[in-house]
Amino acid sequence: MKPRIFVSQPIPEVALDRMREFGEVEVFPFAHREISVGELESAVRRSDYVFCMHSIPITESMVAANPGLIGYGVAHVRSDVHAIQAVEGAGIKFLVADSPEPPAGGGWSLNGYGLNPRATADLMVALLLNLAYRVAEADRYCRGNGYFQEMTMDLMGQGCTGKTVSLYGLGKVARQAVRKLKALDMNVLYTKRTRLSPEEEAEMGIEWVADPDELIGRGDYVCMLANFEDVNLRLMGEREFKLMKPAAYFINVARGRLVDQEALIKALHDGMIAGAGLDVFWHEPPLVRDAWVQTELRKMDNVVLTPHNGGATYDSRGAQTLSIANAIVKEIVSRQRA
Numbered sequence: 001m002k003p004r005i006f007v008s009q010p011i012p013e014v015a016l017d018r019m020r021e022f023g024e025v026e027v028f029p030f031a032h033r034e035i036s037v038g039e040l041e042s043a044v045r046r047s048d049y050v051f052c053m054h055s056i057p058i059t060e061s062m063v064a065a066n067p068g069l070i071g072y073g074v075a076h077v078r079s080d081v082h083a084i085q086a087v088e089g090a091g092i093k094f095l096v097a098d099s100p101e102p103p104a105g106g107g108w109s110l111n112g113y114g115l116n117p118r119a120t121a122d123l124m125v126a127l128l129l130n131l132a133y134r135v136a137e138a139d140r141y142c143r144g145n146g147y148f149q150e151m152t153m154d155l156m157g158q159g160c161t162g163k164t165v166s167l168y169g170l171g172k173v174a175r176q177a178v179r180k181l182k183a184l185d186m187n188v189l190y191t192k193r194t195r196l197s198p199e200e201e202a203e204m205g206i207e208w209v210a211d212p213d214e215l216i217g218r219g220d221y222v223c224m225l226a227n228f229e230d231v232n233l234r235l236m237g238e239r240e241f242k243l244m245k246p247a248a249y250f251i252n253v254a255r256g257r258l259v260d261q262e263a264l265i266k267a268l269h270d271g272m273i274a275g276a277g278l279d280v281f282w283h284e285p286p287l288v289r290d291a292w293v294q295t296e297l298r299k300m301d302n303v304v305l306t307p308h309n310g311g312a313t314y315d316s317r318g319a320q321t322l323s324i325a326n327a328i329v330k331e332i333v334s335r336q337r338a
Helices: 013-020 037-045 060-065 084-089 115-132 135-145 172-183 198-204 212-218 238-243 261-269 314-337
Strands: 004-007 024-027 049-051 071-074 093-096 164-168 187-191 206-208 221-224 249-252 275-278 303-305
Touching (some): 013 024, 037 060, 049 314, 060 084, 093 314, 115 135, 115 172, 115 221, 115 249, 115 275, 115 303, 164 172, 164 212, 172 187, 172 198, 198 206, 261 275
Parallel strands (some): 004 024, 004 049, 049 071, 164 221, 249 275, 275 303
């Protein structure tokens, strides 16, 4: 009899097909909401393995629901999301996805390494372009009116050419974004804890700004790309938004808690900044169980919203989920051989 594998949300078929070779796979059927803890507990009771996406919690109550479960498939073990002691105390395994190392000599391999930063960088640039040319507003304008004046003044934007992008952080996502931004003939500024070498800066065509305040003040587009840690809570607040140009846009594809969301809403409402592109929000796990977007943001025409979906390409998401699926399959095969 094949082992039973429960998957906490719909995922690409490449990962499901891999697990179907070795087990009976059941998938939570809804894509518009997170699975509840109660639904997870029910699934755990009838499963041998549970495939958990990112912020899906593994609670003590889930462990108690089936302490005989063989393993939880996860991308990473997270102390803020997973009841680690309870899982390990019950003798249940964390089946962790492989994290491929970058190939020697740099560059990118074809095994999925770097796909998620690339996809997230692409989304950041898409948000920027959307704001620069007011694409979402123009779509609503056309749908609402049904007619238009050619070359109307109603939808003027500041565009990209010659404009300045301020990158608050220069990690994997930001480095991928730089190439796209430079191709759009934009000036790119950055700040980070450790400055790049002059040779790297010259090669990438970017300018170092030591003072974050100066970085924020010079940008036509200010992009939050810092890592979240406790010291960075509300890194962007009322004071920082007041430093931005009134015609500038704020973009966040990093983490919602890097930003004081109430201060952002006030800055948008008061016309302190021109608009925002947001893929992440304050009300997301692990801060709250169910992610949601504040009504004030949803009502603003100058805000473009996406549901924390930066890696939403078939290649990127497929590679991510296949890595978790392979960890589960590896355990199944190991037990069959034992």
